[in-house]
Amino acid sequence: MTSRGKRFGAPHDGASRPTADKSERGIPEATVARLPVYLRALVTLSDRGIATCSSEELATAAGVNSAKLRKDLSYLGSYGTRGVGYDVEYLRYQIAREIGVTQDWPVVIVGIGNLGHALANYSGFSSRGFRIAALLDADPGRQGEVVGDLPILAFDRIEELVAEHGVAIGVIATPAPAAQAVCDRLVAAGITSILNFAPTVLAVPEGVDVRKVDLSIELQILAYHEQRKAGLLDRIDPGLPDTTPAMPGKTTTAKAVG
Amino acid sequence: MTSRGKRFGAPHDGASRPTADKSERGIPEATVARLPVYLRALVTLSDRGIATCSSEELATAAGVNSAKLRKDLSYLGSYGTRGVGYDVEYLRYQIAREIGVTQDWPVVIVGIGNLGHALANYSGFSSRGFRIAALLDADPGRQGEVVGDLPILAFDRIEELVAEHGVAIGVIATPAPAAQAVCDRLVAAGITSILNFAPTVLAVPEGVDVRKVDLSIELQILAYHEQRKAGLLDRIDPGLPDTTPAMPGKTTTAKAVG
DNA sequence: AGGAGTTTGTGAACGTGGGAACAAACCGAG
DNA sequence: CTCGGTTTGTTCCCACGTTCACAAACTCCT
The missing domain is CATH 3.40.50.720 (NAD(P)-binding Rossmann-like Domain)
Incomplete structure (x- = not known):
């Protein structure tokens, strides 16, 4: 949704930059948009005194599924421990650093x-x-x-x-x-x-x-889905045909069925 | 981004519903999210007294490219006239009806x-x-x-x-x-x-x-990109190594290099 | 030490979205 | 009526995002 001309780390050249570290470039935009959600979930866990969590637990707290969470985190690096999970404080710091909110x-x-x-x-x-x-x-x-x-x-x-x-x-x-x-x-x-x-x-x-x-855009998106829900139950089309603007032109010239 | 379990008109069965009209089902979520933007652009054009517009003009007003706009509108139906463009009032009503904001x-x-x-x-x-x-x-x-x-x-x-x-x-x-x-x-x-x-x-x-x-999520997404921009120019890593939490465990047991 | 159980990280398959390009359709001039 | 110019609607293709499934790696118990 960011109106940027071109992505930074566009994967157009797989062989370039042999020193390219994993966390160096190319975090997908969709992942970037979820990192703040993960960060907030980690802060909540940390405030509750929880020191460790699994990808399943963190994913639930963040409202995503665990596969997506693990793939997202894998773009940053390997900050978990197999068989154990993630250290809350450590992962929290790493995400905060990646986003850039370690200082104000x-x-x-x-x-x-x-x-x-x-x-x-x-x-x-x-x-x-x-x-x-x-x-x-x-x-x-x-x-x-x-x-x-x-x-x-x-x-x-x-x-x-x-x-x-x-x-x-x-x-x-x-x-x-x-x-x-x-x-x-x-x-x-x-x-x-x-x-x-x-x-x-x-x-x-x-x-x-x-x-x-x-x-108002968010509300209109909700209204669209709400209308669909209502339509599935009622099958009532609330469109008022009286105020419908006429289609301009469209004479169609009846060319077929000749 | 809508947390719905399943899409309504999932294209899982191409042969079902032989009476399926084009505007009946299956408008992509990305398109739904842009319809309110188009609607607003049309209202603006209408307020200026503009009666007709091309996909290029409307796309510019909405901040997208014309190909995307035409494809989005094609999910609703054929509301334009080739060689001419779109009637502003007519298209405005059709989008409003599709979203469901013809009444409050x-x-x-x-x-x-x-x-x-x-x-x-x-x-x-x-x-x-x-x-x-x-x-x-x-x-x-x-x-x-x-x-x-x-x-x-x-x-x-x-x-x-x-x-x-x-x-x-x-x-x-x-x-x-x-x-x-x-x-x-x-x-x-x-x-x-x-x-x-x-x-x-x-x-x-x-x-x-x-x-x-x-x-705060939106701001953090901006901060991420801002940090990247700064990094590309300055090559200064603002991470403070002092406050970095230590990686827990990760003893690595030095099993290789034997 | 070894094996069972657990959890991460990742490769592969699949679905969705975006953009170029073009045929179809419309208008106007002659 | 025909032809050239214009603009839509659609098709094709590629890139991105999501999910599944599994090997790798770690802990714990015996």
Whole structure:
């Protein structure tokens, strides 16, 4: 789902890089997306004082099957012990290192409306490898207000934050019409990873990653399946034929059956 | 990503159902996930007064390539005109009907904390085929408070809402420790689709769909790629060897080289 | 030490998804 | 009516992701 031009370790050349270590390159995107889930499951196990777990146990905690879990972990290296399982602390560290959350990443949030407030107050940020470096908003009426220990700064400060604090990740929580302009400005300032909450498709240059979180898309996907479930039981087609737009053209010219 | 046991229209039997229409069954999950994006792009085009568009134009607006767009739309039927393109209003209605958002779905939100407030005030709900039927919270101190025109009700009211108002979709915005219990109660009450904002893996029975929105997972995926980008330039490994947990066991028993 | 039991890591088979390329179909001009 | 230009719908092929199944490797018990 990451809008990257090309994968990094594309397996186009099997014979290149004879020194290529297993964990060096080429972790599949689907696996990358699950590593944070495994990490969270390991943290939970660790908090419960569990020192060792099998792939079956960890897979259950993460909501996947054990074969997938083992294959995913095999891309990182051989961190388990056959006949025993995985050491929770050790595996937790290895995954955290692979993801890159052994130290905190500074993050800026742009657009402190309803959602931005909620994000600024979200405690899960700081606990899992991220730190809110600043809250930005273009509206002068909001600037200066303190939200969750941080003041809202002018959006103009973005270049300064990137240059002086090494911020690389930006969160866009603005209304949809402003998102693309904000995105362009973030990219120009040097931001290379963007998490977009605005319901818009963002266009970014090569080398910038965008991930989107979209409430209404998720709901619509659920609605599709829900409709299917209902249709299987009721066999009632809820489509209103009255408001159906007519098919344009399509005169079909009755060419067959001649 | 939907945690459904089995796909509905699994293509296990090509010869069954001779009356199987094209749009009847078997739209790939990846396509379903993109239909809402196409729908939004069409709404935008419609608002601009554009009556017709080519697959290339619509694909650009949706952030995909035209081949993928055409293939996706072909699963729904032949709604375009060769040599011309797609009628915006007509295609918009067809996609909306396929997704099931031609009329509104009632939705309940459980857990009206920071995030729940933001969701309750989110205007994109009502505009795109969904209607907030109720806000629920288990905390009596929050009950009665009015958020975005709706009062917060006791969580106990969930059965009543499902039975009397036909609510089928639930949004979980509670803290993580409460999420599974809330989920179980929703499922028991008859909810069959759940959108989970709590950072936990939810276990649900067959036939219930769960989709999750997880901020910290998205950020960690971005961090992984960000780390890779930095590594390609700097070749600095930021891993601190001091705090590395020791590999347990792995005595290796030096059996080879004998 | 040796064997039984357990669990990881991985090779192979299978299904799904993405993209190029092309035939079919439509429009408009002459 | 015919021809050239345009755009869709579909087919084919390849890459990716998932799952099965099993050898390798480890522990424990005798």
